Amino acid sequence: MSRPMPTWGVAPLDLNEAAMALGISPAELRALAKKHGHYEPRGPVKKVFYPEHMQKLKYVLAPPVAQTPLEVIRYHVTERIPAASLIEFESFITQEFDGNIYLIRCNDRIKIGFTTHWARRFRVLKTACPYPVTVIAVMAGNRTLEQFLHIVFENLRRHGEWFDEQGELATMVAAIEALPK
DSSP, X not given: OOOOOOSSOOOOBOHHHHHHHHTSOHHHHHHHHHHSOOSEEXXXXXXXXXXXXXXXXXXXXXXXXXXXXXXXXHHHHHTTSOHHHHHHHXXXXXXXXXXXXXXXXXXTEEEEEEESOHHHHHHHHHHHOSSOOEEEEEEEEOHHHHXXXXXXXXXXXXXXXXXXXXXXXXXXXXXXXXXXX
């Protein structure tokens, strides 16, 4: 099942244009697309690439230097918050954690949540969500860090703890997904 078409109205790049923008050959992009499905299918063969796909492919081609999802979050969040808040943010991510922060995807939405019982919470989410749920990351955390992330991505909030996978959140998620497994 393909994800719904982006609604922001940017014309997609075809395979040759996307390959040129990424600095690789069309053959290399075809091989990359087989392994990483960051494109929108058009019929049985044609693929088009929107900016969100290009961001993800750039991360696949040049993975971030971070080694853990929390390091990726630290990098992306510290770029977006005022300098005065950096000390507070660093205290959030260096304190004792009493549970797990998780990021999951359902269609084009990302849920940023907190739980003290991940296995039980994931079973509930899989059952409650009408579409397939993909785990992006589960890491040690606490409610304060979860709420901090909610504030950072407030402009992308759709409903409750669900956020549109766009902009900086999409870039951060792509970086997390590009981490070595």
